[in-house]
Amino acid sequence: MSEYELIASKGCGSAVIEMALALAGLPHRVTLIPYLEPGPGRERLLSHNPLGQVPTLILPDGTAMTESAAMVLHIHDVAPQAELVPPDVDNRAVFFNLLVVLVGAVYPTFTFGDEPKQLGLDDAAAARLRGESDARRMRIWRHMETLVSPAPYALGSALTALDLYLVVMTAWNPGRAWFAEHCPKLLAAADAAAQIPAVARVRERNA
Ligand SMILES: N[C@@H](CCC(=O)N[C@@H](CS)C(=O)NCC(=O)O)C(=O)O
Numbered sequence: 001m002s003e004y005e006l007i008a009s010k011g012c013g014s015a016v017i018e019m020a021l022a023l024a025g026l027p028h029r030v031t032l033i034p035y036l037e038p039g040p041g042r043e044r045l046l047s048h049n050p051l052g053q054v055p056t057l058i059l060p061d062g063t064a065m066t067e068s069a070a071m072v073l074h075i076h077d078v079a080p081q082a083e084l085v086p087p088d089v090d091n092r093a094v095f096f097n098l099l100v101v102l103v104g105a106v107y108p109t110f111t112f113g114d115e116p117k118q119l120g121l122d123d124a125a126a127a128r129l130r131g132e133s134d135a136r137r138m139r140i141w142r143h144m145e146t147l148v149s150p151a152p153y154a155l156g157s158a159l160t161a162l163d164l165y166l167v168v169m170t171a172w173n174p175g176r177a178w179f180a181e182h183c184p185k186l187l188a189a190a191d192a193a194a195q196i197p198a199v200a201r202v203r204e205r206n207a
């Protein structure tokens with residue numbers, strides 16, 4: 001195998017990595033599976049990633065990566081010219097922090113809050129978990145809003161991987177209208193990134 005294989009699902013965070021691979025110009029194929037549905041696709045996913053999560057990225061040498069932030073950093077190692085990680089130290093400090101906020105603080109609010117019934121909770125507990133997750137997510141977004149200054153991208157004049165997460169995640173709950181009202185800077189960065197043809201193509205495929 002001389003190309004990357006991205007195990008992905010429509011509408012999921014795997015779109016971030018598909019955008020990153022496209023911008024980096026790395027040969028890849030996308031294997032779309034219904035990640036929560038029992039069957040051969042999920043069985044294969046579980047053989048690489050015990051959490052059964054997408055994105056899961058299989059490297060040309062067969063190594064499996066199961067965390068999107070690690071994939072972003074790897075893609076940057078292989079294709080630094082794409083500058084998915086900013087080159088200057090000051091911007092990198094903000095970049096690293098926000099990258100980990102996105103995957104370590106924001107993403108889990110979807111992972112656990114969106115499908116609380118899967119955790120075996122009764123209706124009342126599921127509603128409570130969902131409410132708490134939604135509130136926590138909005139708190140984090142509002143904080144991130146204070147840390148970016150789109151010009152036009154989240155960290156300035158050059159696109160970074162943060163913008164790719166924003167393209168995908170601003171379409172998720174609480175949705176564009178909420179971002180327009182409470183986090184217009186994050187939404188502006190997402191919209192600027194979505195103008196880039198390679199990003200737009202992946203976004204359309206995932207709509
Ligand atoms: N930390 C992971 C989170 C990935 C994640 O939660 N993906 C969702 C789909 S958008 C998923 O696979 N959820 C199923 C599950 O966690 O059981 C990453 O950033 O790659």
